[in-house]
Amino acid sequence: MLCGKGATVGASREPWGFSLIVNGHREGPLLAAALASVEEAASPLVARGISVELILCLDRPDHYTLAVAKILRQRARWPFRLLRLNHGDLALARNSAVRAARQPWLAFLDGDDLWAANWLEAALALLQCEETPEQLILHPRYNVYFPEPGVLVSPDQGELADPLGVLLADNLWTALSLAHRRVYRRYPYRPNRLQEGFGYEDWNWNLRTVAAGFQHRAVPDTCHFLRRQPQSLGQRSQALGVLVTPLT
Amino acid sequence: MSDPRATVAPSQPGEIWLFHGSSYRAALAEPQRLELAAASEEELLQHWLEQGLAQGLSPSPRFGAEYYLASNPDVGAAGLNPWLHWCEYGAQEGRLPHPAFPRALMQGRSGPAALRAWIAEVGETPPELKCLEPLWRRALAIEPLLGRLQWQDQLQGQLLSDQAYKGTFRASHICRIRALVPQLRRLVLLPQLDLGGAIRVASHGAQLAAQLDGGEGTLLLCTDGSDRGAAAWFAGAGLIYGLQDDPLLALDREQAALLVAQLISGLQPAQVLLANSAAGWDALARWGPQLSRCSSITAQLNCRDYGPGGVPLGGYADDQLRKALPQLEAVLFDHRRFADQLVQQFALPAAEARKLKLQYQPVTTATALEQWGPAVLWAGRLVEQKRPELLAAVAGLLPHRCFELWAPGRELEDWRDWGLELPNVHWCGAFTAVDQLPLERYGAYLHTAAFEGMPNLVLELGARGMPVVASDVGGLPELLNRENGWLVNTSTGDLGAQAGRLAGALEQLFGDPAQARQRGLALQEKLRQQHSPEVFGAGAPALSGFFRPIRGRVG
Numbered sequence: 001m002l003c004g005k006g007a008t009v010g011a012s013r014e015p016w017g018f019s020l021i022v023n024g025h026r027e028g029p030l031l032a033a034a035l036a037s038v039e040e041a042a043s044p045l046v047a048r049g050i051s052v053e054l055i056l057c058l059d060r061p062d063h064y065t066l067a068v069a070k071i072l073r074q075r076a077r078w079p080f081r082l083l084r085l086n087h088g089d090l091a092l093a094r095n096s097a098v099r100a101a102r103q104p105w106l107a108f109l110d111g112d113d114l115w116a117a118n119w120l121e122a123a124l125a126l127l128q129c130e131e132t133p134e135q136l137i138l139h140p141r142y143n144v145y146f147p148e149p150g151v152l153v154s155p156d157q158g159e160l161a162d163p164l165g166v167l168l169a170d171n172l173w174t175a176l177s178l179a180h181r182r183v184y185r186r187y188p189y190r191p192n193r194l195q196e197g198f199g200y201e202d203w204n205w206n207l208r209t210v211a212a213g214f215q216h217r218a219v220p221d222t223c224h225f226l227r228r229q230p231q232s233l234g235q236r237s238q239a240l241g242v243l244v245t246p247l248t
Numbered sequence: 249m250s251d252p253r254a255t256v257a258p259s260q261p262g263e264i265w266l267f268h269g270s271s272y273r274a275a276l277a278e279p280q281r282l283e284l285a286a287a288s289e290e291e292l293l294q295h296w297l298e299q300g301l302a303q304g305l306s307p308s309p310r311f312g313a314e315y316y317l318a319s320n321p322d323v324g325a326a327g328l329n330p331w332l333h334w335c336e337y338g339a340q341e342g343r344l345p346h347p348a349f350p351r352a353l354m355q356g357r358s359g360p361a362a363l364r365a366w367i368a369e370v371g372e373t374p375p376e377l378k379c380l381e382p383l384w385r386r387a388l389a390i391e392p393l394l395g396r397l398q399w400q401d402q403l404q405g406q407l408l409s410d411q412a413y414k415g416t417f418r419a420s421h422i423c424r425i426r427a428l429v430p431q432l433r434r435l436v437l438l439p440q441l442d443l444g445g446a447i448r449v450a451s452h453g454a455q456l457a458a459q460l461d462g463g464e465g466t467l468l469l470c471t472d473g474s475d476r477g478a479a480a481w482f483a484g485a486g487l488i489y490g491l492q493d494d495p496l497l498a499l500d501r502e503q504a505a506l507l508v509a510q511l512i513s514g515l516q517p518a519q520v521l522l523a524n525s526a527a528g529w530d531a532l533a534r535w536g537p538q539l540s541r542c543s544s545i546t547a548q549l550n551c552r553d554y555g556p557g558g559v560p561l562g563g564y565a566d567d568q569l570r571k572a573l574p575q576l577e578a579v580l581f582d583h584r585r586f587a588d589q590l591v592q593q594f595a596l597p598a599a600e601a602r603k604l605k606l607q608y609q610p611v612t613t614a615t616a617l618e619q620w621g622p623a624v625l626w627a628g629r630l631v632e633q634k635r636p637e638l639l640a641a642v643a644g645l646l647p648h649r650c651f652e653l654w655a656p657g658r659e660l661e662d663w664r665d666w667g668l669e670l671p672n673v674h675w676c677g678a679f680t681a682v683d684q685l686p687l688e689r690y691g692a693y694l695h696t697a698a699f700e701g702m703p704n705l706v707l708e709l710g711a712r713g714m715p716v717v718a719s720d721v722g723g724l725p726e727l728l729n730r731e732n733g734w735l736v737n738t739s740t741g742d743l744g745a746q747a748g749r750l751a752g753a754l755e756q757l758f759g760d761p762a763q764a765r766q767r768g769l770a771l772q773e774k775l776r777q778q779h780s781p782e783v784f785g786a787g788a789p790a791l792s793g794f795f796r797p798i799r800g801r802v803g
Contacts, residue, residue: 033391040386114391116383142380147396165423168514169507170416197538221379225387225394243513243538 017051018042018120019101019181023093024058024065024111030227031056031068037114037225039077044121046078053079053103056111059093060086065111091189091201094175098184107178114225115176116140122222123178137179137209137216142223150228157216167207171244173216175202176224183214190245199242207247252297255335255360256307266363267293271309272300304330310363312346319344335359368496417497418507421489425467425511428487433465433798435517435543436486437508437528440473443656443680444629446550448704449582450523451481452609453548453795456788457521458485460797469511471504471527477680491527505530512539519794522547524564533568536575546578546792550701551586551722556632558698558739565590573600578792580607582702583723605791609702610784613776616713616769617688620761623650624754625690625714627679627705628697630655635719636666638696638738641747643673646754652689654679682708691764692717692757694750696738700724711775713768717753727778732770 020038024031035056042052054076056069061084073080083100087093098106107123109115119140127133143152154173157163166172187208192199210216256266269292273284284292296307306313316330317323320343323333334345339359344351353365388394425432436454441447454468466486474492482488491507492498499507504527512520512531520543522528532539532547539545549569553561560566565586569579573596581587587604590596596604628634643651651673668675679685682705693709693716700722710716710727718724719738728735734753738746757764777783788795 036390037387040390114387114394117386118383144380144384146391147393149396162423162426165426166419169419169422169510196541197535223380223383225384225391227393241534243509243535246513246516246542248516 014104015051016045016105016124017053017103018045018105018107019053019055019097019103020107020109020120021055021057021094021097021101022109022111023090023097024056024061024069025090026062026065027068027111028062028064029068030112031065031072033114034109034111035072037117038109040117041115041120042078045124050124051103053081053101055081055083055097055100057083057085057093057097057100058111059090060088089191090175091191094184094201095188098181098188101181104181105178106181106184108176109224110176110226112227112229113176116223116225119219119222119224120178122219126217126219134180134182135213135215137173137177137183137214138219139173139177139216140222140224141218141220143174144223144225145228146225148228154218156218157210163210163216164207167203167210171200171203171206173202173206174224174226175205176226177216179214183209187212192242193245194242197242198245200244204245204247207244211247252301252332253293255332256293259360263364264367265289265293266360266367267296267307268309269293272296272305272307275305276300301329301331306331308363308367310346310349310366315346316343365496416503417499418503418510420497421491421499421507422511422514425469425489426515428489429465429467431465432467432511432515432517433461434467434486434519434521434794435512435515436466436468436521437523437525438468438470439524439526440470440475440490440492441468441478441482441488442473442475443477445582445701445704446524446548447478448481449548449550449609449701450521451478451485452784453521453523453580453788454482454485456785456795457519459785460795463487465517465798467517469508469525471508471525472501480680499527501526501530505534509535509539512545513542516542518543518798519792520545521794524548524550529564529568529572532572532575536572540575544577544793545575546580546794547572547576548580548582549586550582551699554633554699570594573603576603577794579604580791581605582607582609583726585723585726586701607788607791608779608784609704609707610781611704611707611711611775611779612781613711613772614713616765616772619688620691620714620764620768621689622691622758623652623689625654625685625687625693625709626651626696627654627685627693628656628695630666633698633700635696635698635738636668638743638747638750639694640667640670640673641743642694642696642750642754643668643670645747645751647672649754649758650674651694652676654685656680682712687712687714690714691761692754694754695719695724696750697721698738702727707775707779710768710771711779713765713772715757715764715768716771717750717757719750727774728771732767732774734767 020042022034022038038054045052058065058069069082073082083097085093085096107120123138126138127136130136139154141154143154160166187205189201189205192201258265269289272292273281284295296305304313311331313330316334323330334343339354339362340356342354345363349366353362357365384394434457436450438450463484463486468482468486468488470490474490479488491504508527508531522532522545549565552565553563555561581604584606587606591601591604626639630636649672653673653675655678693714695703695706695716695718697703697719698721702723706716706718716728717734717736718728720735724735734757736749736753
């Protein structure tokens, strides 16, 4: 996407820079694939002189996962921080990573998933074409599920007549978003309350950010590869009959 | 169909265009694609009409021109345009436009109508699939399990058949509901608006609440069916919306229950009245703790269902109430007996038992006729519950007495199936309100039901002073006694014995007109004291927050 704009953001024109946050728990060697995809997606940005840092955020990891993470840290070619947390909640873990991030733009990945190679470059290209990129929350156009195949198309918020109404029924976007740090700081993820029957921290975050006036945008020609895990939080929530945490 | 533009244009307001510009552009060869990179939808449409159509290009990703030609060689052999052929002939001949097209949607529709039905079901599909394959190949070098994706066959097929580009049916319903009632304050959950006692009870509750706020912010949500026969009962009580009204958006019971839960947790109406809605009860049983944090929920219950031989078939009281009771503010009964029975049978603790509350339904008394007629009135649905076979047996014992049958809101063809084809039994047709009945023809109302709550017809006819002979079931003993009617045991003995007791009561009634009139007036007086709209309205606020004004918070 070409729009001829420069390499700084908005009116303040702060330099572009990305904190790439990978959330992990007990992924073990699956982390290696996730981080390899991060490296591949970040390489074009680094080549253009854009700052990136990688934050591997492990919430109550098992020994196996921690050992893999340490090896990956040794291999890292860019600033790499390993956060060990004891939240036991993905929402709080994401919030901790946001607080730790030093770059203005944040991009999330879960430790068993992969970004497509063009994700960061395509997202940056879209942001650079916008007058107010801080108002955007970016998602890939497609979510490709594996090993059992499946594809979900992420709609662009502008394509929906009533995005809030649709969001009350369906979660339109995963947590693997990309947006300015201020969005995540102003609207931190709310903890899941599975015992009370409320969860889906990403869905609730989508609801709140849409209600607050941010624009969720699908970046054309991009995808994430999402691993179906029988024990994932989303599937556990479904089994428990959990509803999305309400707006208020 | 001579005008190609008409094949893709909306044929009536509210329909979508079938031309999908970005799909069309993506299908063009590169020089044209770049040339049209910034073209508007209208410019792309013009391009298709002037060039693409003649090249056999499809206006929509949901019509596979190559697939159509490959599947229908006769079309290509005749040199026909695949899109125009399908629109004009192919669809009605049952030819598929795409391998993923659900054949059930054909239904003799024209091509454009069939395509719209499919798009309404699954949404339009952006076609930029080509971008995914190189990304997948690069990721494959990192994650070997990605090799299990059979890219072309599985994913492309799924994108075209199983994606949620426009949201689910639930999402479509919620968007429509938000447009209909932007600020939801009260939600009434109904099965549908059929002419039945439970719906009548619900209408009384909704109408009473509407006296507080004019029905503003009230949604009457029909979750299970599309009958609207009783819509007039709810006039002014709120806006009606049905989950099953649009056949293209119909929900099964599980999805309807989830929608109810999402509606309550998402829009947070201050008050919910649950009135015999299956989806509503299912939602409450499954997500009750969450929903009760969002809204105050009151339910209405009238009676159990029973099968042949008096075997209980269960119902909301047995299936869902036992689990959901802690999450309810109140459960309202139209008579006391059933509530007392549940408290005893379920061993309810005092705190929960107190939630089971009696709310006699309102009826307005009218001046009684001076002279009643000689015939017997029987009115009700011809179903097992109402025991038309018992009516037939009674009529058989009283051949000199004329019996006239009325059924609420429907023409029934099977009344003879119940043994009612007797010389003294006459089928009169359907009615929607008691005022439509020629009451001057009748000297008694005969009620033969096997089980009941508090039957509305007994209330309405009693309010006009008509003498009543009724089975001793449900709430009727709380209304009828020897002073104001004839309450007859129809639960013991065989059919002949039961009919004999009812026939005896009728003969006593017709044999002593003065006593019949006296009992009719006594029933009218009892209704005035126990069931007047004033009594109903004055007592309701203490029973449930649904009948109190909603202040401050708006959902």
